Every structure is written in C-alpha cells, then in structure tokens.
Amino acid sequence: MLPVIEKVLLVVQPLGLAVMLIYTYGLFRRSLENTTLVNMLMGIMFGIAACVAMLSPIPIQEGIIVDIRNLFIGVAGAFFGLIGGGVTLLIGIAMRVVIGGDGMAIGVASMAFTAGMGAAWAYFVQPRMKNHLKAFFGLGIMIACNITLGIFLPSAVRIGFFVDLGPTLLIAYVLGSVLLGQLITRERYLIDEAKRLASEASTDPLTKLVNRATAAAAFSDLPRPKKQDHGQTMICIDVDRFKDINDRYGHLRGDKVLVDVATRLSACVRPNDILSRISGDEFLIVLHDVNTDQARAVANRCLTAVNGAPTTVDGVNINVSISVGAVWTDSKPNFTAFRETADGALYRAKALGRNCVSFETTRAFGVSARQHTA
Secondary structure, X not given: OOOHHHHHHHHHHHHHHHHHHHHHHHHHHHHOOOHHHHHHHHHHHHHHHHHHHHOOOEEEEOOEEEOOHHHHHHHHHHHOHHHHHHHHHHHHHHHHHHHOOOOHHHHHHHHHHHHHHHHHHHHHHHHHOOOHHHHHHXXXXXXXXXXXXXXXXXXXXXXXXXXXXXHHHHHHHHHHHHHHHHHHHHHHHHHHHHHHHHHHHHEOOOOOOEOHHHHHHHHHOOOOOOOOOOEEEEEEEEEOOHXXXXXXXXXXXXXXXXXXHHHHHHOOXXXXXXXEEEEOOEEEEEEEEEOHHHHHHHHHHXXXXXXXXXXXXXXXXXXXXXXXXXXXXXXXXXHHHHHHHHHHHHHHHHHOOOOOEEEEEEOOOOXXXXXXXX
C-alpha cells in the first residue's frame, strides 16, 4: 500500500500547475490574435506541465511510474485542438522515452490514447452538453479510461495498480479536468467579453465600420508619407436627401440603405485605409500615402459605386446617390481641422446640385486647387 501522503500529492499536484497554465493562457490570448499560434504555444506549456508531472512520479516498480501527465495531455487535446493536443503529446512522449524503463511502451500508448479521448470529447461530447460542469466531469472520466491500459502491466503489479492507485488516479483526473475546464472556460469568456466591449466602443453598431473616435485615433497614428509627392486625403460623404428616403421607405429600410452604402464604399478602399461612419448618413474616408491622382480616382470610384445601381431592400429598388467632398494635402493637419476642410468641400458638392465630387488640394508650399466632377 502506498502512503496516503503520496496519494494526496497526486491529487493536489494539478492545482499549482493549473494556475500557471491559466495565467499563461490568458497572457497569450490577450496579446496574440492568431488562434493557431496560441494553441501551439499552449500545447508547449501543457507539454511542459506533463514533463513536470513525470519528474515527480510514484514508482510502483523499477522502470514503471505513475503520474498525472495524462491529465494535461487530455485537457490539451480537448481545448487546444489537434495542434495544441499534438504538440503536448509529442513533448510528453519525448520525455517518457528519455526516462525509459520497462513501462515506457505502455506509458507512450496511454498518452496517445488519452490525447485521442480529449479530441473525441471536443468533437463529439462538448457540443452536445450545455452544462459545463457535467461536460468537464465527462472529460475527466474519458481521460481516466487510460487507467484500463493497466491490464498490460506485469502481473506482479497489475492488481496493486488497480486497487491501490486506480481510485486515486480517477479522482485526480476528474477533479483536474473540472478545475482546468472551468478555469479555461472562464478565462475565454472574460477575454471574449473584453474584446466585445472594446469592439462595441470603437465600432458603429449598424454598419460595423469604425466610429468617429476610432477614426480620429487611427488618423493621429498615421506616419508621414514615404514618397515626396504623396500625402493624405480625407473624403467626406453624405447620402443625398437621406431624410426623404427614411420618410418614403421607413427607417428600417433606411438603415439597410446605409449598410449597403457602407459595403459599397468598403469595396473602393484599401484594407489599411480608414473608413468610418461619422454620424447619421455621413461617412468619412482617410487615404494615407497617396498622390493627387490616386486620391481623385478613389473619390470618383466611391461616387460611381454608390450611384451606379439602386439599392434593393425587401424587394424594393431605392435609388441612392451621394455627394463627395475630398481634400488632399501634403502636410499633416490635425483630425478636426482636416475634417472641417473636407466638410467645406462636401458643402460645395451639395451646392453644385449633389451627386458629384468636389476635390481640392492644399499644399504647405504652393497653390491650392479645386476640381468638381459630376
């Protein structure tokens, strides 16, 4: 019979490692956007935890050891996909091969079996269970199934393993799975909730474009243009007579018109350009590092994209046009001053009868110019 203290340590050992792993997981999830990379890094961390478990085992015979490595291998397979689970498994196998001994083969087999059980839980069990506690309990039971491989142990230790250590391992796997599962799920929820709130604070809820504050912050972070004849352009856009659209077709259809306009404008700009819904039916675009010809082409493309075909909402064709005011400059004005200048260009486009582009250039040294395009 093994001392009670060793059995208690076998159950308690996951607690300290769990805190370290969850802290590391939160750090990776908050600082990295690439989920695959996060899963790979967590596979490494869980692999290290499995190695730590193997370095403090309970020896039951020369070359045959018992530890809780399979808890970390099974949980990694359950929560970090094939990549994370695979990395943990490979690290664990490598460590067990280095340790060697008569139990190496069965140890490697039990790790592979457990990784498969973790993956099976993720794909077949978790999606069907709404109660997290029950799901994590089930994961612990599935991980504990590796205990059955004890039938391949030498007959001299087989019965002692099942009677003396089997119940302890079962408790360790179940409690460890519930603990790690709850902590990982809670950490994911907190991170996702923080990202959701940050997104809501920076994004227009209707069009999903960035809002004015985010556009202003992004503009202030823009570096100076790389080429001498390049500068920045601000484009202010209004939907012509949008109040009439709302009055005639209703506000819900008016909202769908705005979403369609946002979609069409998005197709006219580069991924690194700033496209924002400022308020109501007003949109704003900032083009960085462009010359006057490129800026003028984008402004005209926006006009054509929106005015080229009616917006179809609930089977109703709604003719939509926009007025565009664009200003190119070779300097770096502040956001508010730049917007006021672009707004002035927009008002001139409206004064010309709407459905046109008013394009202006301002230079720190040289002559300013205006051009209007119907």
